[in-house]
Amino acid sequence: MIARLICLLVLICAATLGFAALAQTTPxxxxxxxxxxxxGPILRFSRAEISLSRSDAVPDxxxxARGLPALWLSDEARAQQDGDxxxxxxxxxxxxxxxxEAISVFTEDNRERLSVFVNGVNIFRNYSSDQKLMLGWNQPYLIPLPEALLKPGRNEIALRVESGNKHALGIGTISIGSQNAVGAIYQRQYFARIDAPKTLNWIMLLLSVFVFVMWLGRRQERELLWLSLTGILWFARNYHFFAETVPFDPVLxxxxxxxxxxxxxxxxxAFCAEFLKLRHRKQIIFAMFAIGLLLSVSRYVLTLTDRTDMASSVMTVVLFGTFLVLLLRHSIRTGSAESWMLLVLLSLAATTGIHDIGRIPNIDWWTGAGFHFQPFIGFFLFMVxxxxxxxxxxxxxxxxxxTNVHLEKSVTEATDALAASQKAQREMEVDRALETERERLMREMHDGIGSSLxxxxxxxRKRNDPAPTIKTLQRAISDLKITVDSLAPVEGDVVTLLANIRHRMEQELTEAGIASIWKVEDCDPLEWMDASHSLHLLRLLQEALSNILQHAKATTITLACKxxxxxxxxxxRISILDDGTGFEPGSRNGSKGLNFMYERAAILHGLLTIESENxxxxxxxxxxxxxxxxxDLERKLEKLDG
Structure with a gap:
């Protein structure tokens, strides 16, 4: 595939040279x-008389007669003239x-110093000193022709061009017309040749310096270095397109x-290779600069022999083409949009390069668009x-x-998890302390108060004390056991609490001749049921059972939970039903036992109903x-326990 592309590239170059040979004909x-x-009408001179004379006045x-423009007179002039x-x-x-109407002459592509004469009188020159070298080759000029010097009929317009011995000498186009007619052409050409390139390339230079400063801060980003060097070198190349005077030694x-x-x-x-991370990019970049150095040497040798440097110019296009082959392979392999964009861009640059090579004076294949694309394509490459x-x-x-948002979210989640973990740890420590304290209280009550009772x-019993005394002591022991049961950890299991109170009250119920029926279903634990709530629940149920024992005259009690x-x-729902005598509604108003039961139910966040069956x-x-x-319904805990 690579061989085919290289052959295609060679054929394109050959076709270009062939077309150029056909295009390079004498007007x-x-x-x-x-x-x-x-x-108004414009007179454009396609042929005129040319003289290779060093005379300061119009020679005799x-x-x-030769065709215009005559862009490459350097070789002929050097053969006949010494010095400038x-x-x-x-x-x-x-x-x-x-x-x-007032008329003006419009001329362009004159190398380098320019003087204009009307009927033998000098009316314009683009330089102020004979020793100063100008850069007039790309400058369009619009020179008004004084009516006082013009004759009613035939008039002569003469232009003199001067250049250093080592520089190019050439005569450009000449057009004469009304000030407005040729002025419109002049404005378009001046914008395309001078204003636009000057503005764009100075912007490119400033941006290049900015990018270079960025690279100084981020040396690992080699794309920044290549980008800044690209802009600086294209500015150095393009400066002579819009400059009118030489800033230092003309040869240098x-x-x-x-x-x-x-x-x-x-x-x-090199920027493209580094930006796209091409395989073997270091070798590719080294090869590009080696070829650039080779082309420089090639051009230097050719210019020493006074031959055209067309070969090195065409080789520059071939260099572009070779890289395009590598870039095409990369684009096909990766499918990257950036690769295809740069491929199209570099193809455009190669095409405009061929256009500009055809406009080189000593090549002169065509006039093309009337101006060089290179000042624009350099800026365009840099900006893209x-x-x-x-x-x-x-x-x-x-x-x-x-990533920062994700990290912030992760940090927040980790912080929340840590806070939750610390909170859980504190709760565990509190629970452990409470458990330890409950166990201590249970031991104290069992070994102290319980043992004494x-x-x-x-x-x-040994002294045969009265039955009420013995019964009171038994009730006190039963109450103490219920209190101890409430301190035992049951994890909110109400069924376990009901089993405890049934166990503690079973003996009293049996002694009273009351049978108990157990109808308890599996129920989910109440997570909020801690030791304090457990005690309230046991006390409430104890009070209900005590009322049955004391007042109901019942023979059966049904304890249900579902x-x-x-x-x-x-x-x-917890239910206690008996088959006793019941009670009259309102007869127990003001009973402290019932009031305490309702208050405990409120502390338990529950709903208590007491009804007498028909x-x-x-x-x-x-x-x-x-x-x-x-x-906060537990505010009466201390009052009730007291």
Missing amino acids: SGPAVIVEDHPE SGWA LSAWVRAEFDRSSLGN FQQITYYSVYFAVACSL FMLSLARRFLSALSLVEE VTALAVA PDSFERKAGL RGGTAVSLWLPQVPPSS
């Missing part, structure tokens, strides 16, 4: 071409054919502007490179921002929620 036809323009002899080079061109025009300036193009191309390709790099940086910045009961909901809230007996029902409301 024929009329010497003056009249062009219609909305502001040595004229020969000089050439004259003259043409005649009829003033009456241009109407009555010429060499810098000529040879910088090879290294500007190498830096451009910079925007591609900026896009990548912005993507990286977005990734960093997303058991001893007192044994003494009372899951139940109230007002769409999940919970469980068939006799009493039903006590207590509903407890699975999840309690957030309220």
Whole structure:
């Protein structure tokens, strides 16, 4: 595939050279071409008389008819002249054919110093000193022709161009017309040749310096280095397109502007290789600069022999083409949008490079667009490179921002998890302390108060104390056991609490001749049921059973527990039913025992109902929620326990 692409590239170069050979023909036809323009006719000279004379005034002899523009007179002038080079061109025009409006001459592509004469009188020159070398080759000039020097009929316009012996000498285009007509052409050309390139390239230089400063801070980003060097070298190459005077030694300036193009191309390709992370990019970059150096040597040798440097110019395009082959392979393999974009961009640069090679004076294949694309394509390359790099940086910045958001979220989650862990640890420590304290209290009550009560009961029985005394001691021991049971960890298991109170009250119920029926279903634990709540529940149930023992005259008690909901809230319901005598509604108003039962039910976030059955007996029902409301209903704990 690579071999085919290289063959195709060679064929394209051969076709280009063949087309150029056909295009490079001597102009024929009329010497003056009249062009219609909305502001009036324009006379464009396609042929004129040229003299290679160093005379300061319009020479009288040595004229020969030649086609215009005559962009490469350097070799002929060097063969006839020593020192600085000089050439004259003259043409005649009829003033009456241009109407009555003020007229001007428009000329461009003159190398380098320019003087204009009308009927033998010098009316313009683009330099102030004979020793100063100008850069007039790309400058368009618009010179008004004074009416006082013009004749009603035939007039002569003459131009003299001068250049250093080591520089190019050439005569450009000449057009005469009304000030508005040729002025419109001049404005378009001045913008395309001078204003636009100057503005864009100075912007490129400033941005290059900025990028270079960025690279100093981020040496690992080699794309920044190649991008800054690309902009600086293209500016060095393009400066002579819009500069009118030489800023330093003319020979050195010429060499810098000529040879910088090879290294500007190498830096451009080096940026692409580094930006796209091509395989073997270090070797590719080294090869690009080696070829650039080789092209510089090639051009230097060719210019020493006074031969055209077309070969090195064409080789620059071939260098572009070779890199395009590598870039095409990378684009096909990766499918990267950036690769395809740079491939199209470099193909455009190679195409415009061929266009500009055809406009080189000693090649002169064509006039093309009438101006060079190179000042624009260098800026365009730099800006696209910079925007591609900026896009990548912005993507990286977005990734960093997303990472920061993710990290902040992770840190927040970790902080919350740590806080929850610390809270759980503190709760565990509190629970452990409470458990330790409960165990201590249980031991103290069992070994202290419990032992004393058991001893007192044994003494009372041995002395045959009255039955009420013995019963009171038994009730006290039972109450103490219930209190101890409430301190035991049951993890909110109400069924376990009910089993404890049944166990503690079983003996009293049996002695009273009351049978107990157990109807308890599996219920979910109440997580909020701690030791304090457990004691309240046991006391409430103890009070209900005590009332049955003391007042109901019942023979059977049914203790039930099952899951139940109230007002769409999940919970469980505890019921105690007896078959005793019941009671009259309102007869127990003001009973402290019943009031304490209701208050304890409120502390338990529950709902207590006590009803007398029609068939006799009493039903006590207590509903407890699975999840309690957030309220402070336990404020009476100390009062009730006291």
